[in-house]
Amino acid sequence: MRSPSVHVQVVVYDNDVAQLGRLARGTAAALRAAVAADVIERVTVAIGDCSANPSLDAADLMSLTDGFVGTLHDHFTYEHFGANLGSGGGSNRLSASTDADLVWILNPDTYPSPSALTHLVAAVAPDGVAAADARQLPIEHPKGFDPATGEAAWVSGACMLVQRLAALAVDGFDDHFFPMYCDDVDFSWRLRLDGWTVAHAPLAAVFHDKRLDTDGRPAASDFEHGSGLLSRLFLAHRYGRPDVVDATLAWAVNSDLEAHHTALAEYRRRLADGDVPITLDGAERVADLDNAYYGPARFSY
């Protein structure tokens, strides 16, 4: 039986070229290791640029091509979208142009360990597993998983390997309601509604460049706070939890953060326009909105 082909894709938005260079070199090492282990064959790489102006010039592209593809001599493309499609929209665009068996989605601020892809491929190999994510460093995600099978409630889009046909079957990411945050939660839950499972691969390590605030907690920008709130409300609509909508609104109106109030204003405007998700049949089977991590958590930050 032939090994699966892999399409690597990264959506960038005004990212530092040095950071992308590191990602390229780390990814190439992981690809080489997976090819050497005979777990993948044929590799293609695509970068999609959501920046207002192209953030990579010819010299940058040349160095990234070398970094990403290295000795594999496979296909590399760069597309400036000319619009900010968000991470989900950008990912959909990039995966539309490949016929690879597996799509490896990486955030631009990640750096995979050399064995990461090999472990991710193993994690999606069992029948019925649509997607797998890696264990993040230095801030490990608290979400729970089955130690025997890796099965999890959802998988993170920061470093996710997904069966292309499974993603296609659920129309990929929903970039309208989830342009940046929780697109992976919604995507995972729709995959599970479609009968698939998703898995965490703890042996697959990926560095995700997150920092701590002055209290030693994972730092979040205002944008993340606002988008996170809006996404939670939309998830609650889509997955049939009016009680969570009410509780989230009641909590947010008392928030000290301006970003939350901006998000609330946007939510109310879109609600008035009827621009909120409709509830999916069977949503309660897959959705878990009872904690902040959208599923059982091993611990909290």
Added chain:
Amino acid sequence: MSLQPFLTVITRTTGMRSTLVDTLTSLAAQDDDDFEVRLVLNTGDPEARQRIERLLASFEAGFTNRVHLHVVAERHRVRPLNVGLDAAAGRYVCVLDDDDIVFGDWVTQFHRHADQHGGQVIRCRAVDQFVDALAADDGVHAVASSGFHTPYKASFDLASHLVGGQSPQGSVAFPVDELRRRGLRFDESMVVCEDLDFLLRCVAELGVVDTGTFGMVYRRWTTSYSSMHSVSPEVWEESLQQIVAHLDKGTLVLPPGSASRLYQAGVQEIEVNKLNEGERGLLRRAESAERRSASLAHQYAELERRYVELAEHVAAAETAQPRRSLRRRLSRSIRR
């Protein structure tokens, strides 16, 4: 980048823990790549060496070329550190364990402060995280079982360090030229706490500067994969006494705020001298109990936190079904 790297990272390993992958990955991903790694393998086992060489070869060449492998065949906890120290080509040197992980600006922060305060010890902040062992074909990996704890003082404090480590070794970087000029090395006679001993002797001679930023995650095993689990309390106490004896031999440079702490300690000493022998014995026991209590309180807080998490999960599982039924009814009634 100059020919001399800014930083030398010394990492000792026995080759048993696959957490080294995490350590190296977090190093390869640094913003500032002006560093080299002195990886000291502390075993003569040829298979362990082959495993490590294969691991290093699997990283990108730009990183692997900056990692130098040294072998200390005879098992010795401290000697590998001096081997790394002797080989260090960097302006500064830091020790990372083979299960530590660092944040993306770890080198950057050391570099920035070393440029401003060259010649002094540089200290960043660290968080603790409990990890469970995950056995795999290639060795023992770690998965987190707690959030981050911040048990270490934000700023360096000598008195606190004397009664217990406040700076995991990956949180401090030392100026190499000064170490060599003054003959500062790790004490190979120590069984444990060699890092604390080295740190305090260096700080006493060189002074210390805090970056104020969090630079590393110090991982604590919930199972027996660290020296913490394999050494008796008596050995720890003996090592701490060795450290105090080392410091007693020289002159101390103390950071701002130390005069107040010394004054308080002096007042307490006068009060203690007024006590009779029986009362002093009681006081010593009380102080010992206080130290143990602080340690137990830390462990208790962690257990309590984990208990609450478990209880919440159980409660969520028990009530999920009735809540979902109610939600369905509510949802249907709203749609109607």
